[in-house]
Amino acid sequence: MKRTILHLTWLVSLALAQDTTESVRTLSGSDRRLTSSDGGPTVPSDFDDSTIASISTLPPNGTISASTISSPDTTTTSEALTSILGSTRTSTANDTASATMTTAPRPSNTQPCNNYREFCTRKYSNITEVCAHNSPFVRKNNAASNQQFGVTQQLNDGIRVLQGQAHLVNGTLYYCHTSCDLLSVGTVEDYLREVVAWLDAHPFEVITIIFGNYGWQEKDSAGNALVTATNFVDPVKNSGLLPYIYQPPKIAMEIGDWPTLGELILSQKRVITFIDYNFNANAVPWLLWEFYNVWETPFSPTDFNFPCTIGRPDGLGEEKAREIMYMANHNLNAEIAIGGLSLLVPNTVFLNRTNGVEGTGSLGNMTVQCTEQWDRPPNFLLVDYYNIGLPTNGSVFEVAARANGVTYNRKCCGTESVATTVKNARMAYLAPVIAVLVSVVV
Template sequence: MLLRQLTIAALAASSYAQSSSSIVLTGTNSVISGADYATGSQLSYESYASTITLNTTSGAGASSTARPQNQTITTNGTALTTTSATQTLLSGSARNTTIATGRTATSSSARPTNTQPCNGYPEFCNRKYSNITQVGAHNSPFAVRGNIAANQELDVTTQLNDGVRMLQFQVHKPNDTAPLLLCHTSCDLLNAGTLVDYLTTVREWLDANPYDVVTVLMGNYDVLTPQNFTGPVYESGLDRYAYTPPTVPMPLNDWPTLGEMILTQKRAVIMLDYEADQVAIPWLLDEFANFWETPFSPTDRDFPCNVDRPPNQDREISSDRLYIANHNLNVDVQIAGLSLLIPASTLLNETNAVQGYGSAGAMVNNCTADWVRPPTVILVDFYNVGSFNGSVFQVAADANGVSYNRDSCCGTMQRTVNAATSKKVSSVIVAAAALAVAYVMV
């Protein structure tokens, strides 16, 4: 344990001292893997030779078996329905819903004026879930102050208030009797508490924000059976909002509009990266049947927009699926027997920027050129840090063809990281690394 602590101290300091496009710090005895998701030969990706129709009305695991809700939602005296001129409209402005043409086309046909934003924008109410680019928080729960394994600075409630709409994280089960925990690679490294507590917080936020749709992506780090995840979802109450798609996989144009998801109160898209079984549990979506991802935990500032997971997927299939652009730059640190990926902190102002080399804006432009549509999710570390407050949200707004209010972010704090920081910690890097290596030699 002491060795791990000493090594982590070295890693903490080293994260401030890099600047090249792809960085690897090497040491001795590099034997422990620090992968940010489940790895190994036991992993498999479901291959769907044909589309499966899911049971959305009855049976164990169907979303309709969750707590029933009225089709008309009333909160604080406001009803979410389009049946009365005095009630909030959720029709939105008309837009071209053909995904392959991107986000810019609009229709000139007359439509009612929407008075209520969906996910922050009136324009989104009439747009399909698959036709919106959203900001995702990579390792959302890992916002533990003073822990170098943290990927965020602000808690999940603040993330959602600021506009984050995908929450991604790892789930671990340390032993047979332990609850599902939110840990970063190892629960010795960072333990952010139980899955049920976290999901309860998300459900409470959805209760208070009835016009928003949130996506929860759980990393099945220990490759558990999917039934392990149903208990925490039901116990948290999040099941009442769980969206069940009509089929698996889901083509792009089959996704509902945000307005439809809000009116039916199916406002939580819940996914599992490995071992999902949508026939048994229709509302627990198989991530890689519905999404693909660019390279995970990238260390390359070019951020290539190729399909990394699922591997070897045909381009024709990828072109008809949602996709996540992993835009969280890491440093691959190998020292004193550990190999870990840690956030490239000193480059956050550039990585989360609207434009420039290695920026989120440049990545979205490249992906749009490659796939004729922007990413569904821009997954980032420390979303509150960038070229200005909320710059990653500006990138998403530009991809969506809407206007972003720069005064709406971020929480109560904003950190700026610059090159001067690396000079202040250079002596700490040397001391901590030397201490860790010296301990190995004792």
């Protein structure tokens, strides 16, 4: 009851205080965000959901083809909430009963949505958030680690997009990096339980989860995919996450189709889920194929210039890319070749620069370049070790704040000092080199 009253109070203040014009966010002084006057982008022809076709698995190489996918039979989150939150109040007899009612000061919304009250009336597709690359992979002095802190601390610090690589082992999904022998951090279900506990305690937050399907190429004797979206259903349901998941009105969403954070929060459908390979829109309509909704710059990059070109999916044209969200992959990797082995590991030596606000190879520099190239900032900034960067802790969140046109004034990150974090990350970086040298000597 207390939470219900809180939500109703917030609804009233937000509905009365905010107008219907979407906030514009800026970067480096240039307007780069969609506003209500821009109009909604058109759906790419390949995504035309007026033509019904059943697609249950990803094309082998993750390409966009002329195939189309149908929209699931769903209702929008809440027409009533949308009418209150996203439109001008309708005049009634009570509105004209007293002059005081029309001249009284309007309340201001003070409740942040994803840490900023400005976001409450912005569309989900009109906000830049930081994504923890391989969020579950936290293991001290392990080369396969990508983050220093666990998911609860990540969310507390401001991470709102979680990505991880899942492996099917004896019928159970585990979060493992490349191999469960190299780094296994437990089941997907246990990880999601921790996420759900955080969501329960933070009712005004919207998060995104991108499931990486490592076994997407595995086939049974009949040639059918062994690991698809259906394998993620039980972990999601058993963890308690399913009631929080937002199911869009169609599988391929345009930028203008997404609801505002306020609408998602008021409906308590505060989680958007994507899968990179082997989606099944018919069986699991709430687990969206990432590449119908989000494209990515080159992934697993080793180029510190971080180009803003289209990396995935293959075959996506520029016109269509401008009509959906996009992710900037900014996790610098290094190739290590010793003793006939070739390993790709996070390049922790340059983390301060990679996650920095300014300078060559910095996240800030890439965000500016992508904004110039695509006329809007990236929606997701994917990074390793988000807590390291320059000039201060939380540099990646400063970059996101600048892209969003808001002021970053939070404290970051975790409980360890940056010096300790950098030291541990570099030890993890050197671990495979040491291991290979030892094996060669022996």
